[in-house]
Amino acid sequence: MKREGPIALLMISGVLYIVSVMLASPVMEPVAATLDDWYKIVVGFINLVGIISLTQVNGRAVLRKSSGWFYNALLIVVLYGYIILGLVGGVGNVAFTRIYDNILTPILMTIFSTLTFWIGSAAYRAFRAKNLDAAILLVAGIVVMIGRVTLGSAISPAIPKAAEWILNFPTVAGMRAIEMGAAIGGIVLALRMITGLERSFMSND
Amino acid sequence: MIKEGMLLTFILEVLMGIALLVLVSRARAGKKIPVIHEIAGLTALQEAVGRATEMGTPIMFVPGKGDLADAQTYAALPVLDYVAKSCAEYDTRIIVPTGVAVVHPVADAVTRQAFQAAGKGDSYRETDVRFINEQNWAWAAGITGIMEREKVAAQILFGAFWAESLFLAESGNRAGAMQIAGTASTSQIPFFVAACDYTLIGQEIFAASAYLNPEPSTTGGLVVQDWGKMLGLALVILGAILATFGNNTLAEFMLK
Incomplete structure (x- = not known):
């Protein structure tokens, strides 16, 4: 039951989500939004797990006086x-925003x-031309780099055009x-999970 | 009624779902199914564990920056399970730095259970699966710090990555770690290819679970994945031919 329960829940919620995204039905449409909201609520609570992990790892280093324990204590x-500053003064208070903008961001x-x-x-x-593939990459890279700056058009108007062609055709084709x-x-993985075939990440037999 | 623009996706999902169930039942009945091709990056996972075991230093498994709504995270977790089991068998330490709070307990559970499954539950150190930070640069800096301090023998990067991918891969390269990466984040693939020893590209990461656990239920999924790609390729070629001759029937059908 420890394993079957979550798998059944995953199957039901997966099917409901797909159906609500694909079917134009007033009954089903709010289902995906509701499941999204539930996910956000769960994520909100799970942030606590992150704080606990940070406290465990760094607290242990401080207690053991491991090398660099001062940094663990500082963290x-x-x-x-x-957290206390935000809870007491609110997220709009000057100290809270200044610490964020002037210390963390830089x-x-x-x-x-x-x-x-x-x-x-x-x-x-x-770009080291060790083989044919790397040599092609090197040439393409040089054409694109030179073609994107004014030097390229100064040498020849064909270079920026070649750079655009490389970016718009071979690159886009490969990426797509x-x-x-x-x-x-992704679809096959989702189908495997919904049908209960993919369960290796849940538990071990 | 199907929503506008969803008809082709619906048909594809139904077809792939049917093909998956048929192939799995065939494989379970012992009937022949197509052979799986080798993926070098996945074969190299054992080499990474072996290197760490020989050197007596840990392996770092980075499960990406995607959350539990990202398919790439689910593709990374079975790989973590496989690597953690191998590490447990060889008494090698594995460090899993997470950067998404919601992924942390799952990564912790997967690693813990892998150690338990290998009969080495007592060797599991819960502080080795550690949450670093939700902010990607702080997370990347934390991982780099661990890499330098612990002198990791190998770094395995699997899942969704953003701009921090090159920072992680180049730091690993500088630390002399063997590196295996896998992502479907297209903009980050070139960075991994440039900086890592092995890179799994795009759909290969979704095949990882089936490749590492070759059971009928998983290999059937791999075959369906390949068939899906072939169908996609056929549609691209057919669409290009039709569009060249001014026929937009296929394009219009795809928008229905």
């Missing part, structure tokens, strides 16, 4: 301090900005083929 103080943007360098190092490896395949894979 716990900031986590609960910010830190996150700093991490984001390092992506530029990662792109450089990944592109270097991807992957998207179609993934959509079909």
